[in-house]
Amino acid sequence: MKITPLIASTFTSDGGTLFGLVPKTLWSRLMTPDENNQVPQNANSLLVTLDDGRLGLIETGCGPASRFTEKERERNGLGPGWPLLETLATLGIAPEQIEFVVCTHAHWDHIGGLLAGTPSEPTRAFPKATLYLHAQEWKDATSGDPLLYKAYPRDLIDPVASLYADSITTSKSTEVDVVPGVSLVHTSGHTTGHCLVRLHGEAIELDHPDSIFFFPPRQVLYLGDLAPTRHHLRLVYGTGYDIFPLDTRRWKHRNLPDLARDKVPVFFPHDPDLFGTTLSPHPKLEFAPDKPLRIEFLPGKVPPTANA
Numbered sequence: 203m204k205i206t207p208l209i210a211s212t213f214t215s216d217g218g219t220l221f222g223l224v225p226k227t228l229w230s231r232l233m234t235p236d237e238n239n240q241v242p243q244n245a246n247s248l249l250v251t252l253d254d255g256r257l258g259l260i261e262t263g264c265g266p267a268s269r270f271t272e273k274e275r276e277r278n279g280l281g282p283g284w285p286l287l288e289t290l291a292t293l294g295i296a297p298e299q300i301e302f303v304v305c306t307h308a309h310w311d312h313i314g315g316l317l318a319g320t321p322s323e324p325t326r327a328f329p330k331a332t333l334y335l336h337a338q339e340w341k342d343a344t345s346g347d348p349l350l351y352k353a354y355p356r357d358l359i360d361p362v363a364s365l366y367a368d369s370i371t372t373s374k375s376t377e378v379d380v381v382p383g384v385s386l387v388h389t390s391g392h393t394t395g396h397c398l399v400r401l402h403g404e405a406i407e408l409d410h411p412d413s414i415f416f417f418p419p420r421q422v423l424y425l426g427d428l429a430p431t432r433h434h435l436r437l438v439y440g441t442g443y444d445i446f447p448l449d450t451r452r453w454k455h456r457n458l459p460d461l462a463r464d465k466v467p468v469f470f471p472h473d474p475d476l477f478g479t480t481l482s483p484h485p486k487l488e489f490a491p492d493k494p495l496r497i498e499f500l501p502g503k504v505p506p507t508a509n510a
């Protein structure tokens with residue numbers, strides 16, 4: 203298996219919402235907010251090449267700028283164009299070649315890239331892809347529950363549900379291999395059906411210049427919004443969006459010590475500087491990145507701040 207990190211989108215979030223309970227005096231030392239309290243975010247994806255040559259994506263980011271009104275682009279600080287498809291094109295990959303897409307959850311910044319076209323005429327971005335999600339996540343996303351209307355807006359969920367109707371595969375399992383070596387692992391926390399993605403195999407090739415620093419991994423974890431950025435590795439640093447903050451904390455408390463000991467690379471979906479890293483225990487920070495995959499060295503990529 204080969205894993206190629208890609209930036210699917212760049213956007214901004216309110217810093218207070220991103221850091222939940224953490225006071226601004228603390229988080230603003232980690233990420234500098236602009237005059238509207240916004241901080242830069244990436245939507246980071248992984249291109250996965252299976253040993254049999256099949257191609258797939260872990261996460262799709264926000265989708266093309268053309269899918270949003272000017273007001274929406276401005277409000278979300280969404281960068282121009284469509285970094286995901288542009289980067290795939292530089293790698294010589296057409297959307298038709300993507301055979302599977304695995305998403306941690308169904309928020310706009312994770313499944314928005316399933317749609318191309320315009321707000322009034324959405325189309326399917328990956329015509330031949332099977333979409334994998336946790337059953338609970340898809341149930342909540344399509345429930346029409348008024349309590350969740352902001353998390354799962356109809357103008358996103360309805361077109362994904364209808365355009366991918368024959369291609370959505372869900373699972374209720376705690377952990378399931380959706381394709382060989384790619385597991386959806388249910389975590390709860392950020393959403394009821396939130397999952398991380400565990401990639402595992404005999405020899406995982408990380409397609410990134412910094413991977414020279416890594417011991418060849420047999421598994422890597424894409425953490426989803428358990429830890430949107432490296433700063434969220436700390437136990438109480440959760441986002442304000444988390445439905446079950448204690449589940450996010452419990453997962454970190456149980457798993458980060460082993461991941462640090464075993465030097466398992468972990469990937470962050472929204473960190474604007476650092477795509478992934480191995481971890482070491484740290485006397486103040488609890489766990490700190492030790493061998494990072496830096497964003498600025500992604501193949502064919504413009505650093506995200508240049509787009510923001």
Ligand SMILES: [Zn+2]
Pocket residue numbers: 309311312427430471472
């Ligand atoms: Zn997210």
